[in-house]
Amino acid sequence: MPEVLPSPDFILYHTEGCHLCHEAQALLEQAGIAYRLQDICEDEQLAERYGVRIPVVRCNHSGAELGWPFDLNLLLDFAGA
Numbered sequence: 515m516p517e518v519l520p521s522p523d524f525i526l527y528h529t530e531g532c533h534l535c536h537e538a539q540a541l542l543e544q545a546g547i548a549y550r551l552q553d554i555c556e557d558e559q560l561a562e563r564y565g566v567r568i569p570v571v572r573c574n575h576s577g578a579e580l581g582w583p584f585d586l587n588l589l590l591d592f593a594g595a
Contacts, residue, residue, distance in 0.1 A: 538569035
């Protein structure tokens with residue numbers, strides 16, 4: 515039976531071609547934060563909720579969200595909270 519890997523603690527809501535989303539992704543990687551990408555265009559409800567707010571990082575455990583703009587320090591504070 516294949517090993518089931520745990521889901522990352524964070525989700526980055528984004529769309530393809532969004533330069534701000536690419537910046538947010540680079541910050542997550544720089545911070546060493548495990549995350550998964552979720553393209554909001556794949557889900558009408560997500561597009562409605564996040565369409566004008568992306569990029570948004572969401573914590574799976576608390577439901578807390580960090581919307582753009584943020585820098586490395588804000589991201590690290592958010593991830594550690």
